[in-house]
Amino acid sequence: MKIQIWSDFSCPFCYIGKHHLKQALASFAEKESVEIVLRSFELDPSAPGIKQKDIYTHLSEKYDMSIPEANEMTANIARQAKQTGLDFHFDILVPTNTFDAH
Numbered sequence: 001m002k003i004q005i006w007s008d009f010s011c012p013f014c015y016i017g018k019h020h021l022k023q024a025l026a027s028f029a030e031k032e033s034v035e036i037v038l039r040s041f042e043l044d045p046s047a048p049g050i051k052q053k054d055i056y057t058h059l060s061e062k063y064d065m066s067i068p069e070a071n072e073m074t075a076n077i078a079r080q081a082k083q084t085g086l087d088f089h090f091d092i093l094v095p096t097n098t099f100d101a102h
Contacts, residue, residue: 001030001033001035002034002035002037003021003034003035003036003040003085004037004038004039005017005018005036006039006040006041006077007038007039007040007041007080007101008040008041008042008043008044008098009098009101009102010044010095010096010098012077012081012087012088013041013077014025015081015082015086015087016034016077016081019084019086020083020084023084040102042098042099042102043098044088044097044098045095045097045099046056047095047097047098048097049096050094050095050096051094051095051099052100053095054091054093054095055070055074055090055091055093055094055095056070056071056074056090057070058068058095059073059074064077068081074090077090080092
């Protein structure tokens with residue numbers, strides 16, 4: 001079986017999903033027959049280079065929400081990550097364009 005994973009470095013949901021897949025494959029009897037192919041997907045090609053704003057301000061402006069709503073949204077994502085054994089720190093995240101990373 002071939003599984004293609006399309007993801008962006010900046011997408012927390014992509015990383016959580018990749019971690020879920022890794023956990024699922026660990027208990028899959030046929031895991032040796034699984035081929036994982038990683039693909040790049042630039043989530044926001046129009047994103048500027050490194051921003052001087054924190055992630056909460058960036059999300060607030062991008063999605064037309066309040067900063068408290070952006071805080072709650074990222075806290076919810078961090079809780080989802082924690083349930084899979086990941087530890088997200090949005091407070092130190094630096095929003096940027098991911099083209100060069102791809």
